[in-house]
Amino acid sequence: MLYESERRTVLIVGVGAMAGPCVRVAHRLADDGVGATVIDPRWVKPVPEGLIRLARGYRHVVTVEDSGRMGGVGTAVTQALRDARVSVPVDVIGIPQRFLDHGSRGELLAELGLAEDALHKAVYGAVDLGPGKNGGFRRSGGTPSNLVPIADNA
Numbered sequence: 001m002l003y004e005s006e007r008r009t010v011l012i013v014g015v016g017a018m019a020g021p022c023v024r025v026a027h028r029l030a031d032d033g034v035g036a037t038v039i040d041p042r043w044v045k046p047v048p049e050g051l052i053r054l055a056r057g058y059r060h061v062v063t064v065e066d067s068g069r070m071g072g073v074g075t076a077v078t079q080a081l082r083d084a085r086v087s088v089p090v091d092v093i094g095i096p097q098r099f100l101d102h103g104s105r106g107e108l109l110a111e112l113g114l115a116e117d118a119l120h121k122a123v124y125g126a127v128d129l130g131p132g133k134n135g136g137f138r139r140s141g142g143t144p145s146n147l148v149p150i151a152d153n154a
Contacts, residue, residue, distance in 0.1 A: 003027070007035020010127045011058040013051065014038050015065040015073050018114070022064050025120045034127060044073045047080035055086055060127045062091045066114060069094035091126045093119065 002019055003026045010029070014022030019040035026036035037058070041048050055061050061081070063074035074092025081090060095112055109115045113122065 001037060001039055003036070003038040005030050005035040005037065008037065008057050008059075009035040010037075010060045010062060010123060011055055012036055012038045012123065013061065013063040013073065013077060014040050015044060015063070015067075016040070018064045018066050021114075021116045021119060024116055025123060028120050029124060032124060034124060036123070045076050047076050051077065052080055052084045052086060055081055055088055058088060060089050060091070062093060062123050062126060064114070064119060065094040066109070067095060068097055070097045089126075089128070091122070093122055 002014070003023045005026065012022045012026060014020075019038065022038045022040075026038045029036045037054075039051065039054070041051055055077075061077065063077050065073045067073075069075065069092050072092070072094050074090070074094055078090045078092065081088060093114065095114075100108060101111070103111070106115070110118070113119075
C-alpha cells in the first residue's frame with residue numbers, strides 16, 4: 001500500500017510509473033474530502049487475491065496504467081472482481097487502442113488524459129459519494145481542488 005486515507009471511498013490501482021502520480025492525486029482527493037487508497041501490485045496478472053479482498057471494502061475502484069486499456073490491467077482487474085462477485089464500480093484509465101502521435105512522455109500523457117491534473121479530475125468525477133456502506137457523506141462542491149470551473153474561466 002502506497003497511500004491510505006482514513007475513509008475508504010476509492011481504491012486506486014496505480015501500475016508501475018503511474019503509481020507516483022496516483023499517490024499525488026490521492027493527496028489532492030483528500031483535500032476534496034474523498035478518501036483514497038493507492039496500491040501498486042507486485043504483479044498484475046493474474047490479479048492478486050489480496051487486491052480482490054481489498055476492493056471489497058471500497059465504493060469504487062480505479063485502475064491507472066500507461067499502457068493499453070484493451071487487455072490491460074484494468075480489464076483483468078474488472079474481470080477478476082466480477083468473477084469474485086465483487087460488485088464495485090471500476091473505471092479503467094489507460095491508453096486507448098489507437099495509433100499515437102510522436103511526442104515526449106509528458107506530452108503524450110497529457111494528450112491521453114494521464115497527466116496528474118486529468119487523473120485527479122477523472123477520479124473525482126467517477127466516484128459516487130452518496131450514502132453507502134462505507135460512510136454517509138456527499139460531495140460538497142462541484143469541482144475538485146485546484147481546478148477552475150469553466151463558468152469561472154470565461
